Amino acid sequence: xxxxxxxxxxxxxSETTRADVVIEDGKVSQIAAKAHVHPPGTSAGxxxxxxxxxxxxxxxxxxxxxxxxxTHLDMPFGGATSADDFESGTIAAAFGGTTSIVDFxxxxxxxxxxxxxxxxxxxxxxxxxxxxxxxxxxxxxxxxLLDEMDGMVREGVTSFKLFMAYPGVFMLDDASIFKAMLRxxxxxxxxxxxxxxxxxxxxxxxxxxxxxxxxxxxxGLTRPSRLEGEATGRAIALAEVAGVPVYIVHLSAAxxxxxxxxxxxxxxxxxxxxxxxxxxxxxxxxxxxxGFEGAKYVCSPPLREKWHQDxxxxxxxxxxxxxxxxxxxxxxxxxxxxxxxxxxxxxNGMPGIETRMYLLWEGVRAGWITPNRFVEITATAxxxxxxxxxxxxxxxxxSDADIVIWDPERExxxxxxxxxxxxxxxxxxxxxxxxxxxxxxxxxxxxVQGGKFLGKPGRGQFLRRNTRAxx
Ligand code: URP
Ligand code: ZN
Ligand code: ZN
Numbered sequence: 001x002x003x004x005x006x007x008x009x010x011x012x013x014s015e016t017t018r019a020d021v022v023i024e025d026g027k028v029s030q031i032a033a034k035a036h037v038h039p040p041g042t043s044a045g046x047x048x049x050x051x052x053x054x055x056x057x058x059x060x061x062x063x064x065x066x067x068x069x070x071t072h073l074d075m076p077f078g079g080a081t082s083a084d085d086f087e088s089g090t091i092a093a094a095f096g097g098t099t100s101i102v103d104f105x106x107x108x109x110x111x112x113x114x115x116x117x118x119x120x121x122x123x124x125x126x127x128x129x130x131x132x133x134x135x136x137x138x139x140x141x142x143x144x145l146l147d148e149m150d151g152m153v154r155e156g157v158t159s160f161k162l163f164m165a166y167p168g169v170f171m172l173d174d175a176s177i178f179k180a181m182l183r184x185x186x187x188x189x190x191x192x193x194x195x196x197x198x199x200x201x202x203x204x205x206x207x208x209x210x211x212x213x214x215x216x217x218x219x220g221l222t223r224p225s226r227l228e229g230e231a232t233g234r235a236i237a238l239a240e241v242a243g244v245p246v247y248i249v250h251l252s253a254a255x256x257x258x259x260x261x262x263x264x265x266x267x268x269x270x271x272x273x274x275x276x277x278x279x280x281x282x283x284x285x286x287x288x289x290x291g292f293e294g295a296k297y298v299c300s301p302p303l304r305e306k307w308h309q310d311x312x313x314x315x316x317x318x319x320x321x322x323x324x325x326x327x328x329x330x331x332x333x334x335x336x337x338x339x340x341x342x343x344x345x346x347x348n349g350m351p352g353i354e355t356r357m358y359l360l361w362e363g364v365r366a367g368w369i370t371p372n373r374f375v376e377i378t379a380t381a382x383x384x385x386x387x388x389x390x391x392x393x394x395x396x397x398x399s400d401a402d403i404v405i406w407d408p409e410r411e412x413x414x415x416x417x418x419x420x421x422x423x424x425x426x427x428x429x430x431x432x433x434x435x436x437x438x439x440x441x442x443x444x445x446x447x448v449q450g451g452k453f454l455g456k457p458g459r460g461q462f463l464r465r466n467t468r469a470x471x
Pocket of ligand 2 (some may be wrong): 195249
């Protein structure tokens, strides 16, 4: 089967060109001003055939499908399990123009990495509708687990998330973090860090609850941005001494960005992502909303005061932040209600796997980022950083034909009633955005078109990722 995307404007991280894109066997085979195709077994002048499908992209952008490098599907957390599994989550992702995700397998205390890997493969297999990779969350760094890291890298699980927060659940002390960093230096793995000072936060939470401060806004008030800045600086210092790059996940605060920018200015290999919720939502407008409304916005790090947003947009524009991923970790309101009367029991996380590209395009429309930068932060940079480039994250001869045909005129009202995530609210409920996917292809298969899902659960393949390529 040959597919030709005709008359579109092809946008990659580095170029914008009017070109046709030809897809054969799931891969891009030609990018040309006027594509010449002939069905298998005929001459170059052969007649149009049923074996050739043409998609007209006049007036539209033809861009690499998005890569969401931070999702939590079917994840047990805080007494609940995230509401999207690999089927509903990846279908929702596809509707939003995302064609690959990297989710997190969790090594719980007392378990091995392989056990965690197999558990998460089982969750994904037969369900995922788009391709998926896995990071590994490590909650211990015993000698045998450090040895297992090498095996995981060989299996294509080449990044490891460590936590400086959530004492007693995920948090590692500095020595344990440092050991994992030293091992990553030797095996080429990438350490991804949740950077918040968990010990200090726990004490603030204890004091808030003792003073009967129980509303959702206290989630924010007990996790000050300074403690994210401190942990980010500490993570960078440990990585610097270990001689290994570090990737800061879900960066939310100006103080943390300052630590990243300072290190990068000195030539230290530090990378960081932020998420749409930190670019578009704030403590005062959302988390501190009256009653229990703020529970919808409880995630960690918490939403910050609005002034942080300008810093984050600037960080994206000047490449101190390289990636926007979602940290998609949705909980329905009944699950959030576990924390009614005690904010510390509200399951942490927000939905976003489907809305990332729509929201980021708002940044393009506002002139804060160019279309090329949009492609870079939603697809190309995550592909490079997490060892998927050039198979994923670009439109080039030989790349997987993971493509989103983007209609800049399409108007969409974001609502949980019409989006496809399995969660009964949306943080952006009622917001009208302009620009969205009209056709989405995954390895050449049309998976979304005309507002319909045309793919199949289970067609997604596990991505064996290479080690980091940070250039
Ligand atoms: O609130 C969040 N971020 N939930 C998901 C877990 C994590 O720390 O990424
Ligand atoms: Zn985290
Ligand atoms: Zn996360």
